[in-house]
Amino acid sequence: MSQSSIGLPHFLIVGAALFALGMVTVVTRRNAVGILMGVELILNAANVNFVAFNHFVEGPGKLTGQVFSIFVIVLAAAEAAIGLAIVLAIYQTFRTIDVQETDLLRQ
Amino acid sequence: MENEAIANAIQVGWLWLIPAFPLLGSALNVSLGPWLQRAYGKRANHAIAVGAMVLSCIVAEVVFWKMVAAHPHERFFENHLWTMWQSGSLRADLAFGLDPLGMLMTMIVTHVATLIHVYSTGYMADEPAYWRFFMWLNLFVFSMLLLVMGSNFVVMFFGWEGVGLCSYGLIAFWYEDLEKAKAGMKAFVVNRFGDFGFIIGLFILFWSLSGAWAPGTNKYVPERGLSGRILGAAPDRPKMAPSGVRLGPTVEFRELRNQVADESTGMAERLQGMTFWGFPVIALICILFFVGAAGKSAQIPLYVWLPDAMAGPTPVSALIHAATMVTAGVYMVARLNFLFALSPAAMTVVATVGCLTAIFAASIGFFQYDIKKVLAYSTVSQLGFMFIGVGVGAYWAGIFHLMTHAFFKACLFLGSGSVILACHHEQDMRKMGGLREYTPITRWTYLAACVSIAGFPIAAGFYSKDEILWKAFTARGLLQPWMGPAIWLVGTLAALGTSFYMFRSYFMTFTGKYRGGAGHEMKETEEDPHAVEAHRHADVAAHAHHSEAALQALAASVPHMRGEAEDAAPVHQDEHAHGGVPHESPKSMTYVLIALAAAAVLAGFIFGWPAAWGGSGPLLEHWLSPSLPAQERVPFAHASHSTELLFQLIGGVLVAGLGWLVAYALYHDNRSTVPARLREMFPRAWALVFNKYYVDELYDATVVRGSLVLSRVLYWIDQNVIDGFVNFMGWLGRAVAYVDAAIDKYIVDGAVNGLASLTWNSGSALRRVQTGHIQSYLYGALGGAIAFVIIQYVIR
Numbered sequence: 001m002s003q004s005s006i007g008l009p010h011f012l013i014v015g016a017a018l019f020a021l022g023m024v025t026v027v028t029r030r031n032a033v034g035i036l037m038g039v040e041l042i043l044n045a046a047n048v049n050f051v052a053f054n055h056f057v058e059g060p061g062k063l064t065g066q067v068f069s070i071f072v073i074v075l076a077a078a079e080a081a082i083g084l085a086i087v088l089a090i091y092q093t094f095r096t097i098d099v100q101e102t103d104l105l106r107q
Numbered sequence: 108m109e110n111e112a113i114a115n116a117i118q119v120g121w122l123w124l125i126p127a128f129p130l131l132g133s134a135l136n137v138s139l140g141p142w143l144q145r146a147y148g149k150r151a152n153h154a155i156a157v158g159a160m161v162l163s164c165i166v167a168e169v170v171f172w173k174m175v176a177a178h179p180h181e182r183f184f185e186n187h188l189w190t191m192w193q194s195g196s197l198r199a200d201l202a203f204g205l206d207p208l209g210m211l212m213t214m215i216v217t218h219v220a221t222l223i224h225v226y227s228t229g230y231m232a233d234e235p236a237y238w239r240f241f242m243w244l245n246l247f248v249f250s251m252l253l254l255v256m257g258s259n260f261v262v263m264f265f266g267w268e269g270v271g272l273c274s275y276g277l278i279a280f281w282y283e284d285l286e287k288a289k290a291g292m293k294a295f296v297v298n299r300f301g302d303f304g305f306i307i308g309l310f311i312l313f314w315s316l317s318g319a320w321a322p323g324t325n326k327y328v329p330e331r332g333l334s335g336r337i338l339g340a341a342p343d344r345p346k347m348a349p350s351g352v353r354l355g356p357t358v359e360f361r362e363l364r365n366q367v368a369d370e371s372t373g374m375a376e377r378l379q380g381m382t383f384w385g386f387p388v389i390a391l392i393c394i395l396f397f398v399g400a401a402g403k404s405a406q407i408p409l410y411v412w413l414p415d416a417m418a419g420p421t422p423v424s425a426l427i428h429a430a431t432m433v434t435a436g437v438y439m440v441a442r443l444n445f446l447f448a449l450s451p452a453a454m455t456v457v458a459t460v461g462c463l464t465a466i467f468a469a470s471i472g473f474f475q476y477d478i479k480k481v482l483a484y485s486t487v488s489q490l491g492f493m494f495i496g497v498g499v500g501a502y503w504a505g506i507f508h509l510m511t512h513a514f515f516k517a518c519l520f521l522g523s524g525s526v527i528l529a530c531h532h533e534q535d536m537r538k539m540g541g542l543r544e545y546t547p548i549t550r551w552t553y554l555a556a557c558v559s560i561a562g563f564p565i566a567a568g569f570y571s572k573d574e575i576l577w578k579a580f581t582a583r584g585l586l587q588p589w590m591g592p593a594i595w596l597v598g599t600l601a602a603l604g605t606s607f608y609m610f611r612s613y614f615m616t617f618t619g620k621y622r623g624g625a626g627h628e629m630k631e632t633e634e635d636p637h638a639v640e641a642h643r644h645a646d647v648a649a650h651a652h653h654s655e656a657a658l659q660a661l662a663a664s665v666p667h668m669r670g671e672a673e674d675a676a677p678v679h680q681d682e683h684a685h686g687g688v689p690h691e692s693p694k695s696m697t698y699v700l701i702a703l704a705a706a707a708v709l710a711g712f713i714f715g716w717p718a719a720w721g722g723s724g725p726l727l728e729h730w731l732s733p734s735l736p737a738q739e740r741v742p743f744a745h746a747s748h749s750t751e752l753l754f755q756l757i758g759g760v761l762v763a764g765l766g767w768l769v770a771y772a773l774y775h776d777n778r779s780t781v782p783a784r785l786r787e788m789f790p791r792a793w794a795l796v797f798n799k800y801y802v803d804e805l806y807d808a809t810v811v812r813g814s815l816v817l818s819r820v821l822y823w824i825d826q827n828v829i830d831g832f833v834n835f836m837g838w839l840g841r842a843v844a845y846v847d848a849a850i851d852k853y854i855v856d857g858a859v860n861g862l863a864s865l866t867w868n869s870g871s872a873l874r875r876v877q878t879g880h881i882q883s884y885l886y887g888a889l890g891g892a893i894a895f896v897i898i899q900y901v902i903r
Contacts, residue, residue: 023889026882026885027882027885027886027889028882099880099881099882100880100882102879103878103879103880104879105879105880105881106877106878106879106880107879
């Protein structure tokens with residue numbers, strides 16, 4: 001029952017760890033690309049949760065969680081594209097991608 | 108059959124034309140006058156004025172003949188134009204009404220005024236402000252017609268005030284002369300005193316007429332006392348007496364007359380029974396009305412303005428201050444005869460004041476040297492006679508004297524104007540004399556008028572004056588039976604005085620030698636009125652030379668020449684230039700004199716043929732009887748015709764003859780030295796009378812000084828009390844404002860500024876939060892989320 005010893009909490013712990021790592025990455029990285037990576041981690045933490053809940057709560061044969069996670073993956077792809085475009089625009093404006101330097105938002 | 112005490116009106120829609128023409132003439136002259144005078148000459152101005160008067164006269168004639176044709180009890184013509192205002196039970200209409208009395212007055216006013224307008228075209232020919240003179244004159248006639256034709260007290264009062272205004276404007280016509288301007292003001296102010304009495308009397312009358320049928324009785328009682336206590340039934344609409352007469356407060360003469368004259372209304376008894384703070388209401392009303400009449404008609408003590416009013420041009424003195432306006436008071440008393448007859452006290456007051464005025468003014472006339480002053484005091488005295496007439500209840504005789512006086516006094520005044528013009532604006536009779544040679548027409552007309560006023564039976568004055576005195580003698584309607592004969596005695600003495608001073612003025616002016624000029628060199632054209640101009644230069648120059656009392660005696664008529672006096676002075680240095688030769692006046696003046704003299708002689712025979720001489724009694728008495736319902740009510744003692752004839756002999760022939768004789772002895776040809784010796788023998792008495800009993804000084808010391816003191820006291824109060832209060836209020840306002848400013852500055856502004864700076868400071872503090880570092884925002888969001896979770900956990 002070693003297989004059965006791995007249950008929902010384990011998945012949730014992995015999800016939470018991923019979310020925490022992503023969060024720390026987003027909050028602490030000064031590189032804009034790094035922040036985008038952190039965002040990917042957060043999104044994937046959510047994906048892990050969706051899939052885990054689908055399997056343990058909805059039961060086998062149901063696809064709701066899977067569909068959600070596919071949507072999130074697509075969304076993440078689009079988000080990465082837009083995010084990289086913004087990073088490029090920032091670079092063109094500030095000649096840097098250090099978020100500490102780019103403080104035009106306060107205006 | 109109809110009740111004869113009730114007068115019913117017949118509507119005549121065009122009565123308003125009579126006063127409208129003079130108003131139109133006045134309006135034309137005031138608006139276009141100066142331009143017309145420049146463009147077309149003075150002819151245009153007097154064409155308008157005289158034309159208006161002639162038209163007015165014609166309409167008056169038509170109405171007169173219409174009235175003559177009507178039945179005596181249908182001689183009440185009315186013309187209601189519109190209601191001016193209505194307030195409670197007071198309805199004031201602009202309405203004209205003519206009854207035989209009003210008709211007579213209208214005829215006198217329009218005809219005498221027309222004559223005097225014509226006369227003025229000659230007399231005022233040299234006047235620069237010609238249009239202004241005729242404007243005032245026409246306006247005066249309009250006001251006078253309002254006064255006599257108004258069918259209610261309101262219209263009458265408009266006219267009453269209007270004639271006062273015009274009188275003021277005409278007395279002060281030469282307003283550049285301070286004395287004349289003052290005389291105008293004096294007349295106006297003294298008249299105001301009288302008007303005050305009039306209007307208060309009117310208010311009390313109006314109040315006393317209000318009433319209601321007392322419940323359960325057939326008595327008409329006041330609905331409220333002064334205290335507001337309701338005495339009768341609730342007042343709503345005017346009540347009807349059994350005879351159909353409308354009862355209630357009214358200002359309409361005819362309605363008033365019907366209420367009082369119709370016995371079935373009981374109004375007469377009620378008015379007699381009413382008291383006002385313990386004083387009989389009817390006597391109070393009548394005496395107050397008489398105060399108004401005394402102001403307008405120059406009776407003691409309000410006569411003082413009339414002699415001063417002689418400052419106006421002579422035609423004005425003739426028209427306003429002799430023939431028409433001053434008789435308004437007599438007219439009013441006669442108009443309200445039904446009221447006065449109810450109160451023996453008021454009648455006694457009227458008759459007594461009248462007879463005192465008659466003797467008092469006549470005695471002042473004895474020693475005046477200014478010809479116009481003599482006539483002025485004579486007018487006051489004659490008005491006194493009229494008040495004796497209306498006072499003792501012989502209303503028609505008073506009105507008759509009013510009429511004959513209008514003729515002979517207008518004639519005398521216009522004659523004096525002619526004399527003044529002849530003597531180059533000299534009014535002092537000591538500088539006249541011998542004018543019969545130079546001014547024959549003036550002399551004869553003046554003499555005719557003198558005979559008339561003195562009361563010789565061949566002229567009109569006799570008929571009216573002796574009727575008055577006879578009625579006074581037999582009067583029994585006064586408070587005491589002996590009063591009538593007493594008034595008769597005083598009146599007869601006054602008549603004696605009248606005869607004396609009139610013939611004195613005649614002898615001083617027309618007989619003897621001319622004392623005005625240096626000689627009789629006939630170098631000037633006598634008939635030429637334009638020679639006046641040259642004379643006047645000379646005359647004024649001479650007066651400017653000897654600047655003595657004579658300058659004051661010059662009185663009227665030369666103010667606009669003063670500027671030229673200096674220019675003329677060097678030219679006429681020699682004494683020969685003084686005066687020149689008197690000359691007869693132009694035809695426009697002499698014809699008027701003749702017409703008036705004729706009227707002054709003939710009016711007596713025509714209108715006043717006494718019943719004692721056979722016939723059915725005087726024509727005028729019959730004519731006026733519908734207007735004078737009180738005529739039969741006033742009791743008179745019965746006396747035989749022979750007694751009346753005896754009194755006529757004493758009062759007319761003897762008294763007039765005696766006056767004439769004394770005047771002849773003392774003043775004929777100016778030869779007698781008796782007047783001068785008498786004057787030396789009794790200097791005090793002479794001075795007393797000559798100075799008019801110092802009445803003007805008395806007024807000056809009491810009324811004038813009193814009002815000046817009062818004004819000073821009021822000024823002091825104004826300066827110290829009122830101003831102090833006002834200043835205190837100002838100070839108080841400032842103090843409050845200071846407090847208010849402090850509140851505003853520190854509390855209100857503090858709150859507003861505090862809020863602003865709070866916002867500002869918090870803004871600057873919070874601005875720091877806005878770093879622009881996206882990660883710090885994220886920290887915030889994260890912190891918030893964690894805090895939320897913790898709170899959620901804790902609270903649960």
